[in-house]
Amino acid sequence: MKLKRILATAIVVVMSFGAFSLNVANAAGAYAISCNNSAYGMQLGNTYTSIQKGLMTNQGTALEGAYVGNDCIYAGAANTNGSAVVAADVARLAINSIIGAVSNRIDMAYATNNSGTNATGMSYTTLSDGVAMSANQVWGGLSFWADVGNSNFKNIQDNSDTSGRTDNMQYDGDSTTYSVGVDKTFGKALVGVLISNVDVSLDTTFNSGRYTQDIDTYGIYVSYKTSVIQIDLGTGLGSSDITTTRKDLGNGQTINGETTADIEYYNARIVANFVRGRFSLVPSVAYARLEMEMAGFTDDYGTEGSTISGGEDTLFNQTNTADNLIDDDIISKKTYSSAAMSLGLKLQANLGKVVPYLDMSYASESTTKAKYIEEVEGDGIADGGVSKYTTSFKIGGGINFGLSNNVTGGVRVGTITGRKDWEENYIAGNITLGF
Numbered sequence: 001m002k003l004k005r006i007l008a009t010a011i012v013v014v015m016s017f018g019a020f021s022l023n024v025a026n027a028a029g030a031y032a033i034s035c036n037n038s039a040y041g042m043q044l045g046n047t048y049t050s051i052q053k054g055l056m057t058n059q060g061t062a063l064e065g066a067y068v069g070n071d072c073i074y075a076g077a078a079n080t081n082g083s084a085v086v087a088a089d090v091a092r093l094a095i096n097s098i099i100g101a102v103s104n105r106i107d108m109a110y111a112t113n114n115s116g117t118n119a120t121g122m123s124y125t126t127l128s129d130g131v132a133m134s135a136n137q138v139w140g141g142l143s144f145w146a147d148v149g150n151s152n153f154k155n156i157q158d159n160s161d162t163s164g165r166t167d168n169m170q171y172d173g174d175s176t177t178y179s180v181g182v183d184k185t186f187g188k189a190l191v192g193v194l195i196s197n198v199d200v201s202l203d204t205t206f207n208s209g210r211y212t213q214d215i216d217t218y219g220i221y222v223s224y225k226t227s228v229i230q231i232d233l234g235t236g237l238g239s240s241d242i243t244t245t246r247k248d249l250g251n252g253q254t255i256n257g258e259t260t261a262d263i264e265y266y267n268a269r270i271v272a273n274f275v276r277g278r279f280s281l282v283p284s285v286a287y288a289r290l291e292m293e294m295a296g297f298t299d300d301y302g303t304e305g306s307t308i309s310g311g312e313d314t315l316f317n318q319t320n321t322a323d324n325l326i327d328d329d330i331i332s333k334k335t336y337s338s339a340a341m342s343l344g345l346k347l348q349a350n351l352g353k354v355v356p357y358l359d360m361s362y363a364s365e366s367t368t369k370a371k372y373i374e375e376v377e378g379d380g381i382a383d384g385g386v387s388k389y390t391t392s393f394k395i396g397g398g399i400n401f402g403l404s405n406n407v408t409g410g411v412r413v414g415t416i417t418g419r420k421d422w423e424e425n426y427i428a429g430n431i432t433l434g435f
Contacts, residue, residue: 034326035072035079035250036301075249076372077167077385081257081299081331082204082211082244085169087292088368089389092338093151093175094198094215095290098236099267101147101179102194103286104412104430106223106232107271108400109143109183109190143192147179149428157387157421167385169370169421171211173202177428183221190223196236209246209255216240217263230271238263242294248301257331259297265290282346284361289339299329340365344394353402359414361394392419396426408432 072079154172176199183192198215219236244257267288274281303326340363348357370386396414409431416424 033250034248034253034301035075036248036327036329037250072249076375077169077206078208078246078249080207080246080371080373081255081329082171082202082207082209082246083242083257083259083294083331084334084372085206085370086171086173086202086204086211087213087242087261087294087334087336088338088370089153089155090200090202090211090213090215091290091292091336092340092365092367093153093200094217094263094292095265095267095288095338095340097149097151097175097177097198098179098196098217098219098265098290099234099286099288100428101149101177101196101430102181102219102221102234102267103232103269104147104410104428105145105179105181105183105192105194106190106221106230108145108408108410108430108432109185110223110225110230142182142184143432144182145180145430145432147177147428147430149177149426151175151177151424151426153416153422153424155387155421156423157385167372167375168206169385169387170205171202172205173200173211175200188225190225191221193218193220194236196238204246207246209244211242211244213240213242213261215263217265219265228272228274230269230273232269232271233267235266236264240292244299246299253302255299255301255329257297257299259295259331261292261294263290263292278350280348280350282344282348284342284344284346286342286344287340288342289337291335291337293335294333296333297331299331301326301328336368338365338367342394355400356397357399358397359394359412360396363392363394365389365392387421389419389422392422393417 077085152174155170157168157170177197179194179196181192181194183190196215196217196219198213198217200211200213200215202211203209204211215238217236217238219234221232221234223230223232225231240261240263242257242259242261246255247253248255265288267286269284269286271282271284274283342361342363344359344361346357346359348355367389369388372386394414394416396412398410398412400408400410402408409429411427411429413427414425416422416426
């Protein structure tokens with residue numbers, strides 16, 4: 001009887017280990033094999049794919065014990081470097097930040113000229129943003145200014161599958177920006193130069209990674225204003241550093257990428273000013289475009305980092321190791337761009353030392369479409385799960401004020417809506433010093 005109990009216990013133990021082994025063998029990343037390992041199961045082609053789709057026979061022959069799960073088969077987005085998905089949106093954020101700062105500065109500068117202020121004085125006007133500032137005639141009539149802002153944004157594409165095996169392009173990010181400039185008026189014309197920095201960080205949910213980009217640009221702007229119409233033009237060049245990370249769905253290790261990009265932008269705006277007492281109505285039409293030429297780079301997969309237990313004899317021969325079976329991804333050089341034509345309307349009121357305003361605009365945009373690595377087997381997500389961005393609305397407002405005779409500034413906030421799968425909020429402020 002004792003012998004029977006021992007045998008029964010042994011059988012249960014063996015069956016339990018067998019079931020556990022079978023489960024592990026078919027689980028995602030069971031043997032910690034990189035998606036880019038030449039020994040990965042998807043190299044078995046249709047046979048492997050059929051197994052992982054739940055069909056345990058192929059042409060009548062039982063096939064069991066596939067050694068990896070389906071992590072990489074449906075990994076179009078999850079197996080893609082983040083730059084292919086988010087870089088164009090970063091370009092859009094950069095151009096909006098830079099041009100927003102310049103436009104605000106130009107409006108403030110013309111408000112000063114129309115107020116009759118002297119080198120150290122300050123007054124207010126119903127024109128433009130409504131706050132006049134000192135002429136800042138530090139040297140030769142030059143004016144100095146600064147603008148700082150922050151934006152929080154995310155792609156909120158609805159996708160109930162969070163395993164990383166079906167396509168989406170969800171990410172959550174924020175950016176900080178600053179611009180500093182110097183300009184000079186020549187009658188009705190204003191000519192200036194500026195330096196801008198845009199620092200962007202995104203958590204890329206779609207590939208369990210992170211994308212960061214630090215953009216520096218140098219630009220010039222020119223504006224001309226009559227009693228009613230104002231015309232602005234600007235252009236700039238720059239460079240940026242980019243780093244990316246993502247998870248290898250096969251073995252969970254971090255894949256690292258690093259590259260640079262050249263930046264070029266230009267913009268134009270026409271503004272009209274209609275004043276009625278303390279109130280003014282300011283319609284505008286504007287166009288802005290930024291192009292970012294990203295250099296080609298390599299996504300480094302590193303090494304497997306662990307022994308492939310229970311199967312190394314069948315996966316590798318004696319002359320190969322896990323390290324040299326992994327091929328790094330080569331990310332090709334590509335240009336990303338974002339362009340938008342917008343119609344805006346601003347309503348503001350002159351209340352003395354405080355000038356509040358509402359700012360609204362509609363934009364029709366053209367932004368480089370996100371693109372994924374082609375999947376081994378389609379996941380059934382329509383159009384690859386890529387969000388389409390074509391139009392958006394900005395609803396915002398702000399208040400301009402004077403802190404002293406030599407310091408003026410303002411704060412503006414707003415939100416972007418009507419952009420499919422997108423949420424964005426921003427806050428920015430500017431300050432000008434008089435001497």
